[in-house]
Amino acid sequence: MSKWICGICGYVYDEEKEGVPFRALPEDWVCPLCGAGKRLFSPQEGQQPAPPSASGPISLQGEWTELSxxxxxxxxxxxxxxxxxxxxxxxxxxxxxxxxxxxxxAPPVPDGSVDRLLELIRQDLSQGYPALTAAAQAEGDRGTQRICVWGEKVTRMLEALLERYRREGEAFLRDTNVWVCSVCGFVYVGDSAPQLCPVCKVPDWKFERVEGRR
Amino acid sequence: MKRLAVRNLRLCTKDCLCLYVCPTGATDTENSIIDTTKCVGCGVCADACPSGAISMVPVQYPPQQKKAEGVVALANALAESKAVQEGMARQLAEGEQAPGLFRLLTAVYRSVRLVNEDLLREAGYMLPQSANSHKLLKSWLETPPSPDFPVEAAKQLLERIPCNETE
Structure with a gap:
């Protein structure tokens, strides 16, 4: 699987995402962005290296840090x-x-399920954020208070979206898009991204559409 | 403090004032990225730009704000919770056949990662130049956490990024 780059506008044709090898495209195929012909594309140089170690979980040894x-x-x-x-x-x-x-x-999570995920999200909302907010307020740490304000809102939204999916199932997301704010992580379900992120106020082009499985 | 001019291509409306005023030609390049080897940091281009597309960024950054231990401990605990959620959502997405839920779970793990990055940024890892970042990289260099750990990446980062704090 490789990527092909449009020599005019830089559009990237990703064979993996598209599901069709570039060479197999019809000769009259043109760049979806600028209309340049197929011959103006060239394979990406220095293809991205494979993600390190796809061979499964690795055991990290030693007390090298307090974080996982x-x-x-x-x-x-x-x-x-x-x-x-x-x-x-x-x-x-x-x-x-x-x-x-x-x-x-990171080791695989043994008992994963949407219910378990919701439990953890609710735990952050009922314990994690209130505790961190209180400590940050006591220290006058406004930076940490800011990430609590944003993070809590984003987390509440995740809770609401997962709950709604549980009620409505696939119908909830049929024929519409799922968007992620690339700055704060706010998730939005709708045909197009909001003009301004409701949480962190960045413009719509900072949103990324979540692509479906190919 | 030494500064360099940086052009934001999303804002640039090609008024070309920066080309007229630059004393070294640093702003006139084939890829529109200002040539840092030529930029002398005078700031004339940023002042002249009518679309506000050029900003002057410092070459050196001040030390990041100190964080209280109690705040960091709670932030780290929350970060661990986020890491579990991200891993779980990613794992669930990988095995998910329903197209809607696949996209929702994908959005969840990406969202949780972004929230966690922000959390950890405020918990002592704001700047790559910070003493904390250097301590972490050094620990990996001295004691690689696993035999196939990319030690070379940690080594290169330590060489390329100067520490801006005295430990």
Whole structure:
């Protein structure tokens, strides 16, 4: 599976997502973004390396930190974002590599179910956020209070969406889209993304549409 | 403090004032990205840009704010809960056949990751240049957590990113 790039506008044809090899496309196929012909595409150079270690969970040894592999993966993907914001692309890629490894290293969750997921979400809402908010207020830590305000709203929305899915089933999401705010994580169900994120107020182009399975 | 000009392509309306005023030609490039090797940080382009597309970013950042231990402990506990939720939602999505629930669970794990990143940013990992980030990378370099851990990535990061705090 590889990616092909439009030489005019940079559109990426991802064979894996599209399900059709680029070479198998009809000769009159054109770029969906700018209309350039098939011959103006070329394969992406230096195809992205395979995600590190798809061979299953890895055991992390030693008391090297108080955070688990899953949480450390989020530390690293957060630092990757920090590098991106400082226009340090190579450093961002290195942090993403670490984040990918650590995500694969996180042990599988044994008793997963939508019900169990809802339980954990409710636990954050009833205990996690109130405790953290109170501590942050006592310290005058407004940065932490901000992530509590955003995170709690986003988490409430996840709870509501999962509950609604349990009531309505697939009909809830048929013929509509699921969107994620790439800044705060707010999830929105609807044909198009909201003009402004209701939680963090970024514009609609900061939303990403969740693609279905191919 | 040394600064560099950065152009936001989403805002740039190609008025080209930056090309006229730049004393070194750093703003005139084939890919529209300002050439950092030529930029002297004078800021004339940012002042002249009518669409506000150029900002001056510092080369060095001040140390991040110190966090209280009690706040960090609670934030870490919440981060662990988020990590379990993310892993669970990802796992459920992978095995899910119903197209709607697949998309919803995918949205959930991506959302939870974003929330967790934000949480950990406020819990002492705001800057890649921070002492905390360096401590973490160093610990991985000294004691790789597993035999196939990408130690080289940690090593390169330590070499490339200067620490902006004295430990």
């Amino acid at each position: 592999a899953g949480a450390l993966s989020a530390v690293c993907s957060n630092l990757a974002r920090g590098c991106e914001k400082q226009y340090q692309e190579q450093e961002a890629a290195l942090f993403r590599e670490l984040a990918g490894f650590l995500a694969a290293a």
